[in-house]
Amino acid sequence: MLTVRLFARLREDLGTGELSLGWSAPATVGDVIERLGAQGGEAWRRALAAENLVIAVNHSVSSREQVLADGDELAFFPPVTGG
Amino acid sequence: MLTEDIDAGGLERWLQREDGGVGAIVSFTGYVRGRGEGGDIQRLWLEHYPGMTERAIGAIVEEATRRWALRAVAVLHRVGELGPGARIVYVGVASAHRGDAFAACEFVMDYLKTRAPFWKKEFTGRGERWVEPRDSDEAALRRWGAPGGSGRPDAAEGSA
Secondary structure, three states, rough: EEEEEHHHHHHHHHOOOOOOOOEOOOOOOHHHHHHHHHHHHHHHHHHHHOOEEEEOOOOOOEEEOOOEEOOOEEEEEEOOOOO | OOOOOOOOOHHHHHHHHOOOOOOOEEEEEEEOOOOEOEEEEEEEEEOOOOOHHHHHHHHHHHHHHHHOOOOEEEEEEEEEEEOOOEEEEEEEEEEOOOOHHHHHHHHHHHHHHOOOOOOEEEEEEEEEEEEOOOHHHHHHHHOOOOOOOOOOOOOOOOOO
């Protein structure tokens, strides 16, 4: 099982902050992005293709090439604007 | 991460805490502006990523402690709904001399703005909008010798 979390504009645009995906190894972040696009449709494909998309795996910034393990928490969000 | 007001005076006392080695405290307090790019701001919504935010701030403080001789560091950030004039963030740094405290305080703020997962949404009379990151914030970060990038929080371990 993978947990996928979305924040800020991504969460609003895609209408969910968290979802679970069945696990199928081996998978990279890029594979999961493809899967989400295939099952979620155009809005998901566009949101996850954004050039400034930030990817985090288990609370650390990561990349599309990152290999995932069962139980990982994957997050997608726009550039941060705190402070 | 706080949902109530930030007590800047109490934090300064905590930073000093009868530590004879503290000769300087520099602090920064960020406030909600009354006017934004979208007009008069009625309220601000602060979203964060629980767990990752604490970890990112911990990594930033750890890096500051590695670069400068610091006696204590306090970082507090509000989340949730805030009105104009409310404190959003407080960074306080205590050191023996002012140079380290000034530099470290600015460093922590520059990193926090571009690396800690927080997002601001403004509500004005004309509607709501997510605040866009500013190029000047990334430019501020590069002064510290950080690699350029896209608003990415640090990955190192640490505690807030």
